[in-house]
Amino acid sequence: MTTPTHAHGHGHSHGHGIAPVSGRSLVTRLRSLMPLLGEHRRLIVVAYLAGVLHQLLLLTSSGIGAYVVARAAGGASLDQLTGWLIALGCLIVPLVVMSVADSTSAHVAAFRALADTRAKVFAAFERLSPGYMLERRSGDLGSAAVSDVEQIELFFAHTLSPLAVASTVPVATTVALCWFDWRLACVLVPVLLLLASVPAWLRRQAELHGHELRDSLGRMSADSTDTFQGLRELVNFGAHAQRLGLLRGQGARLAKAKSGHGRRGGIEYVATDTIALLGILAVLVLGARLVIAGDLDRSLFPVAVVLAAMAMLPVLKVTEVARELSMVASSADRITTLLDTPAPVSDLVSRAPAGPVVPHVRFDDVTFSYRGDQRPAVREVGFEIRPGETVALVGRSGAGKSTCANLLLRFWDVTAGSVSVGGHDVRDFPQEDLRRLMTLVPQDTFLFNTSLRDNIRLGRADASDDEVEAAARAAQAHEFIAALPEGYDTVAGELGALMSGGQRQRIAIARALLKDAPILVMDEAVSNLDAASEQAVGQAMEEARHGRTTLVIAHRLSTIRTADRIVVIVDGHVAETGTHEELLAAGGAYVELLASQLEGFVERAS
Structure with a gap:
């Protein structure tokens, strides 16, 4: 027998929010979203493969372009560069195709998963009614059904495939730099690792800010809904000024949460850009020394610098998305809590008793x-x-x-x-x-x-x-x-x-x-x-x-x-x-x- 849930007027509410601050790691919380992909995981795999191929083609075309520029600056003739230019031209169509396949597959998978998730959320509302609904405010539940579901689009469309790309492409770049000179790879690898670790520096603050922001948005939505629905009573009793004060207070709380979230994001932005610039500078300095020492061909020097910069792009893209993942994790907590909450009652049989039922x-x-x-x-x-x-x-x-x-x-x-x-x-x-x-x-x-x-x-x-x-x-x-x-x-x-x-x-x-x-x-x-x-x-x-x-x-x-x-x-x-x-x-x-x-x-x- 299932445990009954509070009815209106009995017991105590669990508060405004659907899920409290989670003690689980960010990765664990985000992993809870994976089952929501369902059959659309194949599209994410397609997006990953297309994304890796796109980045490898981009690396190749950038490297060829840098090599052509270096050779031309060194006095190479057009006949000497024609083959490289043809190769560069041949890469344009595959580049465009892979870019479109990556973006399209990821977004189609995300939007389909969001539609399925929204259906599951509404089914959960029906399954949990009326007890669960009586404990929570309709505006906050509406926030879970709309904004929280929309928030996880960032994870499905802009995180899964780029994260896989960011863990694959830098490896290929490092191998290429080793072919040029192993010392270039030794300089680049610590920079990439340091760059990837930036989101973990302020993880605690990110989780706190993410929860505060989602909770503030839910409260604001609930209070706004109450205000609109009770506008006649507010005007009738002259209480609109008092209600406006409440909304202003909630607005200030929301602004404070957004400010904290923005400040932390700004710190991460400055840190990642600084590390990336220092990494490129390190490769540039080392490459110049290798050229002067005769250990690196002059025409490969621009290629090495471009490859180092290109290796950081997928990592920078992931760290940029990671600044918002605390918000996604909070939305994931709210959604998974809702979907995992047991119903006040559940069917114990699959069919009704046989024969007509007397209404006694x-x-x-x-x-x-x-x-x-x-x-x-x-x-x-x-x-x-x-x-x-x-x-x-x-x-x-x-x-x-x-x-x-x-x-x-x-x-x-x-x-x-x-x-x-x-x-x-x-x-x-x-x-x-x-x-x-x-x-x-x-x-x-x-x-x-x-x-x-x-x-x-x-x-x-x-x-x-x-x-x-x-x-x-x-x-x-x-x-x-x-x-x-x-x-x-x-x-x-x-x-x-x-x-x-x-x-x-x-x-x-x-x-x-x-x-x-x-x-x-x-x-x-x-x-x-x-x-x-x-x-x-x-x-x-x-x-x-x-x-x-x-x-x-x-x-x-x-x-x-x-x-x-x-x-x-x-x-x-x-x-x-x-x-x-x-x-x-x-x-x-x-x-x-x-x-x-x-x-x-x-x-x-x-």
């Missing part, structure tokens, strides 16, 4: 604790909902009502006891099959920024326009939709901002009716509505509940009274069960609950 819901001694909480959210809860019956779960806030609904939907697995449908434990169903049996109408309905028709069609993607309209009529939504200028083609606005609370709830009920699942879960569907909206939604709820096994979580007496039975939850356990009249006559927890609600209503009214 039963809770048998159910106990459940959120991860990290010592006290169970619900304990030894037992009740049933017979086919076609409506049962209302009532209780104070935090009593465990929504937890029961989430356990029925199998957003989490019980700690002890069982939840069953049609006599089968919900864990005996694949999640997809279980979801088909149930529909949830939540307290806060999410509408996508698309047409109302498409928002209703979320209940069944293949539904016709007539079926969408029939569901809307049954949900008491057709009249207000038809009165809109564009009718069912009206765009709901971001987060459904253009719709009232009652309208959003009726669209949610229309979705449920369109899906036509035998079990309906309604979570506080009218709790935030005014009297007129409550009446309209109440009529829609009556239609939705007709002929369905329904679990209603409710506070409003108007909703509670229409239930066939009422289950009163107190501190996570069932205090009493019965009809409205039976519970009133008993004078127990139900009466106390109604009295407290009435007292609160009187206080608000006064």
Whole structure:
């Protein structure tokens, strides 16, 4: 059984970021990205081979060019240089072809890997919902899905192949210099090793800066998303200045992280350029001495200097990319943490129980604790909902009502006891099959920024326009939709901002009716509505509940009274069960609950 994850309002969040600072080495963290290449590794191999050939051809053409210049300066005739010039011309086409093959293969592999990774990230979001999502901010998750995935393009397209080239080409150059004079190679090799070691000098700072920068970007994205979505409330309460101060603070934190990252990159840039220049100078001085001593042909002297400079180019390219690899490693941490996080629940079977499933819901001694909480959210809860019956779960806030609904939907697995449908434990169903049996109408309905028709069609993607309209009529939504200028083609606005609370709830009920699942879960569907909206939604709820096994979580007496039975939850356990009249006559927890609600209503009214 998997360990449950926190629900909203339980336990503690893990913070804003998806992954903490890693104690692993940079190479290990980057290596974790390799499985994401999948079948596209062959393209990276092609890029590597093309890159090596391109660099070798570049070395050869540069060497020939330097040799031609040296011979011409020494008085060689055109006839003496013609063969070399023809050879140089013949290298142009292969140079261009290998350059294009290198760049194209690496980028195609990177972009395909990014597309696959993005699909895996969204699949992980679906797999981990809702527990993982409730712990983290949507803006930060959006950053992981977009900017973090884009960041790893640097590794796939600009690191793997150049790194392989940088470890191959200098070897060939060193061998060539040994052929000229072994002392030239002895001068060059330490310079190349020193050049390659520069990124390791400030590795700790690079990792810290990379994490701070990615974390700051995630926080900035999350706070910006919150600000845009809550702009109406900020203006309404005059809190925009306070919010602007928060964003400025986050902006300052981001700027500080970027400054630290830039300063470190600048130090590495100066160090690599200085070492490269000193290396070329060393080869130049030694070569000049060898020429003067007669140990090196004058025409080979420019070739040796050019080859030494060309040997450093692949290493310089890798060190330049390495300045940004700390950012890539932080993105890799966030992505791999997300992909490797175990789901709150997982399928234990591959197929649903045979035969038709009777929509009979039963809770048998159910106990459940959120991860990290010592006290169970619900304990030894037992009740049933017979086919076609409506049962209302009532209780104070935090009593465990929504937890029961989430356990029925199998957003989490019980700690002890069982939840069953049609006599089968919900864990005996694949999640997809279980979801088909149930529909949830939540307290806060999410509408996508698309047409109302498409928002209703979320209940069944293949539904016709007539079926969408029939569901809307049954949900008491057709009249207000038809009165809109564009009718069912009206765009709901971001987060459904253009719709009232009652309208959003009726669209949610229309979705449920369109899906036509035998079990309906309604979570506080009218709790935030005014009297007129409550009446309209109440009529829609009556239609939705007709002929369905329904679990209603409710506070409003108007909703509670229409239930066939009422289950009163107190501190996570069932205090009493019965009809409205039976519970009133008993004078127990139900009466106390109604009295407290009435007292609160009187206080608000006064």
